[in-house]
Amino acid sequence: MKNIEQSYLNNLVQKAQQGSSNAFAELTAAVYRRHYSYLLYMLRDDNKVINCLKNVYVQILYDIGTLGKPDLYMPWSSRICYRLCFGDDDHKNMNMKIRTPAGQVSLLLLYTLPLTESQIMIMRYKQKLSVKAIGNILNFDKYVVKRCIKAAVRHLRRIPGRNTEEAPAGTDRQGGLGQETLFSEIRNDVPHDKRGKSDVFMIQEILDEVFQKCSRKPNNVPVEALLSYASYRKERFSLQRGILTVALILFLLLPVLFIAPSFEISAVPEGERGLPVVTVDVTPGLPVGKVLAYLNRHSLPVYEAGAFEYTMEPTRNGTMTIKVELINRQSLTKEFEMEYADNAGPELKDSGTDDKYVFLTVADEGIGIDYREIYAMDADGNLHYPVSYDEETGEIVFEYPETQWDVYIPDHIGNRLHLSFVFE
Numbered sequence: 001m002k003n004i005e006q007s008y009l010n011n012l013v014q015k016a017q018q019g020s021s022n023a024f025a026e027l028t029a030a031v032y033r034r035h036y037s038y039l040l041y042m043l044r045d046d047n048k049v050i051n052c053l054k055n056v057y058v059q060i061l062y063d064i065g066t067l068g069k070p071d072l073y074m075p076w077s078s079r080i081c082y083r084l085c086f087g088d089d090d091h092k093n094m095n096m097k098i099r100t101p102a103g104q105v106s107l108l109l110l111y112t113l114p115l116t117e118s119q120i121m122i123m124r125y126k127q128k129l130s131v132k133a134i135g136n137i138l139n140f141d142k143y144v145v146k147r148c149i150k151a152a153v154r155h156l157r158r159i160p161g162r163n164t165e166e167a168p169a170g171t172d173r174q175g176g177l178g179q180e181t182l183f184s185e186i187r188n189d190v191p192h193d194k195r196g197k198s199d200v201f202m203i204q205e206i207l208d209e210v211f212q213k214c215s216r217k218p219n220n221v222p223v224e225a226l227l228s229y230a231s232y233r234k235e236r237f238s239l240q241r242g243i244l245t246v247a248l249i250l251f252l253l254l255p256v257l258f259i260a261p262s263f264e265i266s267a268v269p270e271g272e273r274g275l276p277v278v279t280v281d282v283t284p285g286l287p288v289g290k291v292l293a294y295l296n297r298h299s300l301p302v303y304e305a306g307a308f309e310y311t312m313e314p315t316r317n318g319t320m321t322i323k324v325e326l327i328n329r330q331s332l333t334k335e336f337e338m339e340y341a342d343n344a345g346p347e348l349k350d351s352g353t354d355d356k357y358v359f360l361t362v363a364d365e366g367i368g369i370d371y372r373e374i375y376a377m378d379a380d381g382n383l384h385y386p387v388s389y390d391e392e393t394g395e396i397v398f399e400y401p402e403t404q405w406d407v408y409i410p411d412h413i414g415n416r417l418h419l420s421f422v423f424e
Contacts, residue, residue, distance in 0.1 A: 025219035342366030
């Protein structure tokens with residue numbers, strides 16, 4: 001049984017309290033099936049249900065002005081249904097013990113709880129209705145029913161002098177016989193009465209008798225129109241609520257959608273050479289979607305160094321382009337000239353030989369020579385390494401070769417000096 005918009009019911013209750021017969025008729029048409037289902041579960045006889053419904057709505061119309069909160073209409077009206085069925089028996093059995101998750105408590109203690117909690121506890125543990133069936137009757141979500149049960153249990157446990165015997169495990173999972181089927185099979189578009197009368201006919205019959213007994217002016221809007229209008233209102237309220245929710249979300253996100261990124265770029269100080277590290281510090285705000293870096297239109301790898309901090313290592317000089325994009329797809333692009341990268345290899349300053357060795361003197365104004373990676377290769381592809389080297393003077397000593405050698409002298413970022421010697 002689909003829930004009715006609570007704000008729609010509250011509006012009808014308030015208008016009915018102000019004396020509107022049409023509002024009371026529409027309210028009756030909206031919740032008639034819930035009251036009918038509850039009474040049918042208790043009475044098990046359709047004719048008795050119809051007669052009891054008339055008395056229920058007479059009592060509701062008499063007392064609706066005393067209802068303080070419109071939100072309580074369904075528990076309050078369901079209590080009237082219950083009282084008209086079992087009122088005398090309940091008053092005679094107030095000391096009846098009922099097993100609940102809070103232990104065995106008397107019916108009197110259940111009546112001392114707040115109205116919604118009291119009615120749900122009676123329906124759940126005295127009448128053995130399932131949580132789903134209770135939700136269908138009271139127009140509540142099943143999670144609301146469960147929260148009310150937990151609140152009622154807490155309240156019962158705080159009452160001094162109650163029976164402290166705890167209920168066995170699984171008490172709250174017990175249910176009555178056939179309630180799920182009873183409440184799920186009832187539909188609003190089929191006749192239910194043994195005489196084949198439709199809902200529209202029965203509601204109008206009940207309303208005519210109720211207004212007559214209460215000496216009230218009857219509704220002048222047909223029940224058919226009220227039922228169709230109720231469906232229309234429920235659909236319209238759902239649509240309006242959905243539109244308002246989307247509009248509110250968009251309104252709240254509107255400033256966020258146009259927040260642009262802001263960031264600062266720092267590189268090695270001017271004058272230092274080698275393999276510089278470019279750091280991008282993004283101003284904290286929205287999460288960063290992506291950071292892209294290009295050197296002379298060639299992509300560079302970007303590393304996340306920390307929160308809102310990114311680094312990249314250009315291997316040559318040129319125009320660097322950095323683009324930062326936030327999760328809202330707002331982006332900012334900056335360009336600057338990279339002039340700090342060492343893209344020049346070592347230089348040969350001097351050379352000499354004697355009978356046994358070849359002497360080379362090299363220098364590098366950039367990041368420095370990687371002496372451990374210096375080697376020579378002969379014509380047959382054999383590798384030869386320096387006999388010695390002096391990092392302070394830059395002197396490198398090889399054995400005197402017998403054939404052509406290619407000598408490779410690298411720096412620390414891969415720039416190399418290539419020398420070819422032919423000795424005869």
